[in-house]
Amino acid sequence: MASLTKEQLLEFYHEMVLIRRFEERSLELYRQKRIGGVYLHVYNGQEATGVGTVNALKEQDHVITAYRDHGIAISCGVEPERVMAEMFGKRTGTSGGKGGSMHIADRTKNFWGGYAIVGGHLPLATGIALKAQYNNQDEVVLSYIGDGATNNGYFHESLNLAGVWKLPVIWVIENNQYGMGTAIELASGQPELHKRADSYGIKDFGRVDGQDVEAVYALTLEAREYAHKHGSCLIESMTYRYEGHGVSDKLYATREEEMAAWKDKDPIEILKARLIKKYKNIEPTLKELEQQAEAKVEESVKFADESPIPTYEDLVSNIYV
């Protein structure tokens, strides 16, 4: 496994805690009706997948995902202030307040969004990779895919074309075991989703423990190298979401035991325990990072709160090009 420095591990810890706090606060703010919109999908439980994959990329690489996008945006370096402002519908938000929770995007960070249509971003990932290949650029695209999204047409079309043209995409299936509420084995004839890579002539990197940020990082490093040299590859990250599908969805009572088992594999706690075991007297540093994360989240709420609302001109700008 790639050996990470103490600084890198602490940075991963900080990012994961920041995402968790940001999401916890977002849920609260949504329930207080300070965040609007019909939906909000949080990343709690899946932080190691986002942080481990994004950090294995190079500066020039691209990232695209579905609607569960806040954490990945933050991992890509999008300022939490601008993510929060977007959810508040403010003009300082990443999409000028016009997109909301499901449409966080920032071109300056090569973070292309944030898409609400299940699987709708997969052809875009293929397209971004085609541009890189066509221009002979050392750029790779990291595209996340929900387990539920693997059964719609976009998945087939996008991965097939990426396979045929050997496009530089790392496809990461975030297998959190459910679509909105349907368990994977009730929706997929082949529930070992990574095996689908074979159908498209794409390299299958298999399953990774999505609660282990170091394992995710190490495998993505290999995948990055492969995608650049040979074309598309697929990773299936095994993970779990600690909240309902969206803010309006309840958790199912029948999942209590399952949830408890996955909470024992909380990616933040796993990394924390490892750091404590590996480095003497690291606890105060961890505490400090946790406090920094909390302060950052509060700053982002303040920034969003105090930002101006869009004007009529903003409403009609950037509509037509």
Ligand SMILES: Cc1ncc(C[n+]2csc(CCOP(=O)(O)OP(=O)(O)O)c2C)c(N)n1
């Ligand atoms: C084309 C399309 N069909 C249905 C929906 C409604 N829908 C939103 S999320 C979702 C489930 C997706 O599950 P998955 O891909 O596993 O992502 P997760 O929410 O678990 O991260 C569905 C069916 C949609 N947004 N778009």
Ligand SMILES: [Mg+2]
């Ligand atoms: Mg899912």
